[in-house]
Amino acid sequence: MVILFAVFLLTLLVLTAVAIVRTENLFVAVMLTGIFSLLMAANFFVLDAADVALTEAAIGAGITTVLFLGALALTAEHEKSVSAGRWLSMGVVVVTTLILVYATFDKPRLGDPEAPVHLHVAPWYLEETPELIGIPNVVTAILGSFRGYDTLGELFVIFTACIGVLFLLSGPRGQHLPPDDMALSSTAHGLRHHLIPKVVGRLLIPFIVLFGFYVQFHGEYGPGGGFQAGAIVAAGIILYALLEGEAQALKAVPRSVLMGMVIGGAMLYGAVGIAGIALGGNFLDYSVLADNPVKGQQFGILVIELGVGITVCGALLSIFHAFAAREPV
Amino acid sequence: MELFGLYNYWAFAVVLMTGFYAVITKGNLIKKLIGLSIFQSAVFLLYITMDKVDGGTAPIVQKGVTDQVFSNPLPQVLILTAIVVGISTTALGLAIVVRIKESYGTIEEHEIQNLDHYS
């Protein structure tokens, strides 16, 4: 029965994707992207991936929309239609789709316990996690410990992307000098004149940040962890920036603090790895961090999740500020 | 039920190719980026489809419950990080588009090419 729900949700997903591509109004496309993200999260949840659904919820619901709208405000809202080569590419796409669908007939059906993917390392992870690491959430255990190198790499990709955005957007503008009177800047005001959203939003911000911390530190027992928590806390502070104006939010969390967060979180992760070497283990081997290997693993995961959370939060906020502070041409 | 056993993969194929269509035919750079993120989401869907096990539940051990079947945690770890990396790289793409708009005054691919050609 739940499989039928999944089929329905997937059909809606396909329709939404087609609608996004068909519309020529970019604002509408961004709105439909919001719906697309909600559908993806529901699909992930139906397919038993609670952690992934939580990540999609934390990122897709607020931050994606805010970033795309920020970029639209700086560029254009309508696209010009180009018809050259449309039929050729339509043909290519249809043929490739048919080939892909033909290829799926060799795939194991959904939920087949004998599928090759379930026979390799996954059973080992599921069996050994309670003994070696002793935390209930196997996803967090793999993310933090078994595949800690991967996560370190991903963290540095986020770090690099953040540095790239700052390089591109905080330099001087090509043609004009920035206007002197920042009072004209529309983003500086925020929504200060809308009383009701302001009151309700202010009430919500502490709860969002608190919930972010809950997700951060409860990530070993339930769905959650550093990636989700960083995104949720960043969303809370972005809400503050929307309500009070971007300048006010920078006063609360200045740029230097954001940069410190981006660097410090990644350094914290790396430092845990180095500490492992210093205490006689391998890089990112947490077993040596405490007397008891299991305790050491738990401590290591706690610290690296904190590092991930700090970096993700700082990076997303820096990116948001880079877009919001840019004056449109 | 057997009939729908491969439905997820078909949806994956269609969504993937919808995103691909936007990337190759649309001239607008932001639309290309939206198409790219649709393409990316389709890949996420493929990975998460593979983690499902019949009668399984999310891989979080519940206290006092034994004999649980868990879905495969490994694709979940990969996709969980990929989602956050995806939004950062999309932001990087958007930043490049904003800079292109500032120096060319347009974000349409053929107009940019014309400007490059005649200058």
Next chain:
Amino acid sequence: MDSAIDVLSWILLTLGGAFVFVGGLGALRLPNFYTRMHAASLTDSMASILILLGIMLQAGWSLAAIKLLAILAFLLLTGPTASYALANSALLSGLKPGNSPADSTEN
């Protein structure tokens, strides 16, 4: 006693489902933006209350019930606020509430 709670939650859930559906129908079928918003926002609040109360009765006294209460509280705070913000911004941008069925102001 248990069966009484079951019946009550069943009634609440069914009513909630009905409200959800009516709201969706209204949002699709009504003639202009403000009437559609009226249908969507009112039923959103009512259906959230009914469905979440219905699940809460099933959950009993547990952490889940408190989480459901929190979800309900946040939905009731944000839903009407979002509706207000949206209607306000539509009105300020010049979308007049009228009964003309064809307000195709694509802006």
Next chain:
Amino acid sequence: MYYLVSIAILVTMALALARAVLGPSVYDRVLAVNMFGTKTTLLLSVIAFLYGRPDFLDLALTYALINFIGVLAVLEFFQSRSTRRANDRVDGA
């Protein structure tokens, strides 16, 4: 009975999606996205109980808290767009 509610929510999601695709004004689309968010919150709560894992209510809680930000961002976007246009008009005169 969870199934009944889930089906009602799913059908409404389809109706909201139709409204988002049809428009006609941008505000209709924003309304549809907001409606879709509320429906997703409810659906996730119901499915958490359907699966018998009420600890997954965190997900619905995330949406209940964060979905609001999207609508406010849209409002801010419209507001800054109208001031931008007003500035343009002053500059052009």
